Amino acid sequence: MTKGKTQKKTEMMPGTLEMLILKTLERNAQPLHGYGIAQYIRQISQDVLQVEEGSLYPALQRLAVKGWVEAEWGMSEKNHRARFYQLTAAGRKQLLQEVADFEMVLEAIMRVLQTA
């Protein structure tokens, strides 16, 4: 074990998960609960993005602290109590910013890979 680091097993680039959550909420007209968000990401990415599903929840908390999402309790389609998340205006702006940044980085990486 080097440097005593253990915890995180999000096999994604750091920060990507939050961007995906924001994007998911933007795509869906109505608010989603955590499980719904996880399902959606899995389906759209065709199981490529393997999220440790529980890690959605800290990420959602962080987005709430930042004021990018809002949460409200409601009833699920199967009549369970569930917390539904919705994008705020600030969250929409943040998403645009993050996507732009991400694309820039991605493009740069691709350029490096192609010239190699």
Next chain:
Amino acid sequence: MISFFAQLWRRLLYYRRRSEVDADLEEEMRFHLQMKTEENLANGMSAEEASQAARRQFGNPTWLREESREMWSFRSIETLLQDLHFGLRMLRKNPGFTAVAVLTLALGIGANSAIFSLVNGILLRPLPYAQPDRLVRLIQANAKLGLDTWGLSQADFATYRDQSQTLETVAAYANGGVNLTGDGEAERLLITNVTADFFNVLGINPAFGRTFRGGEDAPGKNGVCVLSYGLWQRRFGGDPQIIGKTLNLNQTATEVVGIMPAGFKFPRVETEIWIPLALNTARTAPYFLVAIARLKPGVTDSQAEAETTTILRDFGRQHPGIGESAGADEEGTGPKTIVKPLKEALVGKTEKPLLVLLSAVGFVLLIACANVANLLLARATSRTREIAVRCALGATPSRIAQQLLTESILLAFIGAVVGMALAWFGVTMLNRLPIEGIPRIDEVGVNGTVLAFTAGVALLTGLLFGLTPALRAYKMGLAGGMREGGRGTTGSRRMNGALVAAQFALSLMLLIGAGLLFKSFQRLESVSIGFKPEKMLTMITSLPRLKYAQPEHQLQFYRSLIERVRSLPGIQDAAMITNLPFTGTDNTDGFNIEGQESLTDSKEEREQAQLQQVTPGSFQAMGIPLLRGRDFLDTDGSNAPPVAIVDETLARRYWPDGDAIGKRIETTGDLVWLTIVGIVGGVKHDDLAGGRQPHIYSPLAQQPALGAFLVVRTEGAPNAAISAIRSEAQQVDPDIPIYLIRPMADVIGKTLNSQRLTNWLLSAFSVLALLLAAVGIYGTMSVYVGSRTNEFGIRLALGAQPGHLRRAVLREGLLLTAFGIAAGTAGALALTRTMASLLFEVSATDPLIFTALPLVLVVVALLACYVPARRAASVDPMVALRHE
């Protein structure tokens, strides 16, 4: 920014309903797992498989909860509180260590706070007047006359006041005293005579009534006065009706027009009444005034200096024959006005000693830091295991380092609180001491600035001594922790050694600084002043002008007082003298010598002499030797030819190989030729470290004065004669108070008060430093011996002589001391140079000091190392080996 506050708000909301939110999260996660399980069941898994797969995919819920909660929390603050809590527990668990560390830090930090409160009150805080940065002193100098400072005449003052365009207002003042008679007991009060604009220059308003109006500083119009708050309370019970009433001051009716606020103590703390001067602006002598001014807005000191110098030179050219004319036509020399910021003029002399003290306490604090760092390093060794365990449990290296640093800063702050109490106590004691001659000492106190300074020092101190242990822990954390056993490593020992050597270097520098000042002080105390202050009692009598208008009456009073005192048992001699040395009185004037006008007029040396009026027998009473000629006689009266006695200093300069007796001399103020009848030994007038000024003595009978010092030479202790002398004086005239009765030795001792205080403090600090350094080397050598216990045991078992081991340990300690001494001597050589101006007849590289004090250090180091060395030699081989 707004989003930052919005976030803060959301976090605070969260904090209020923490448990509710946690429950929400719990429910949300449960819901997620349930949905997932249902989905898995739908995909055909067994119930058990479905729930297990769901949980596997979800991750560790405890950790996720933690993580989610942390998103909301004020993480840094919570960690800090945790660390503080833990730190306090650690400190409580090691009361011995905590007590030593806190005490060490309290002494170091307390000394700094105390000295800083002096620096702050005296040097840093602006003067308590309106726009104090525009206040200046006007000082005259004349390179041509070899004078670097001299006072102003009334004509000088009027010239500045009327001509300057750079000065908004100018005022002048002179200190004096009056007798207050009438209602209640007759009392002698110290006063300051001021020009009308005095209070306007300072921009200070009275607490009640008014200050002086323009034109009240003229003869006949100056029958008004302003009282100090202290006098108003003390003598008049704080009655505001006193304004408009008339006081009998020196038998002159004087109307009270105002009362100053309590804090106003300018130009001296003792002044109780301010009275306008009766200005005679035609008088170009004597030079008894001190001038202050307020610069116009935007005018710099040097602009004002250039302009007022031009004014002074023009004035000199228009008045040939006076001091200001010497060199007035020559560029670069001759009369000059120096414009000095008022604060600098007030505290300039105090600055250097204070800065020396401030660096001294800085050194003490560094030494204290090194000690605590050493303690922490020694303890860190024993905490290795704790740190290793915490690493293994998942604490990151930076987290551990942060924890240790927090502990150190906590320790520093506890030390600072205790130190602050010590400083407060010290400053309070200082305010009680009868220290005169330190400007603004009454403004010194422990205030917000001092507290802020102390907090800053504590933080820095904590970081300083906490850094090394924290870094070590960090590195240990990186290396995985467990590898180091329970012992100190070479690395930490080298660190310890370096700290000890540094402590010794710093202590030596302090000791040398203190030693130099001490030696200089001894030189000052034993300096030959030209008269014999032992067994000499001095006091002042002051005659009211109205009752004693006739010089014959004054003389009669003096004569009968002297006769009565002389006839007392135990009294050898008594005499009057107007301008007693070291009492702050000063009466100087230029002089001409008959037949040597060319010498005195044209050039370099138009010297100033101290003028003294004395009664016959005064030289005997003072213990000044009469070298040639005769003393004054009772026959040297007002009708006899005017005579003078000069001192050796003057005689030797103007009659290097001839005889001064029978020659004639005149002062520029009086222009009356005086025949020299005697030559006496020279005396120092007010500065022990300075040279001897020329003195001209005249008979009091020929130059009457309304006040004079009575000097009495006693056979036994001077104070024993006081009551007898008082009652004799009462019998001559019960209305005349005699006051300020002091042995001459005290008068002279007082002039050294501030130096004595500096010395005392510096010596105390250097002894403290040495003690701390001794504790440091003792601790280090003890740890060193402790860590080598088995090695010593084996060596003893193999037949090594105990004495040999003892010497080996002592050698180790002395090696560290030697490094410290080498570095300290080099440092002291560099630093004491800056102290040169504080030293009197002692070189900043005094060889005795530079050899004796390192020896003291060696002795102290040997003593401190002796106990650990003995322990090394008395190790029981069996115990040592079992130790393994």
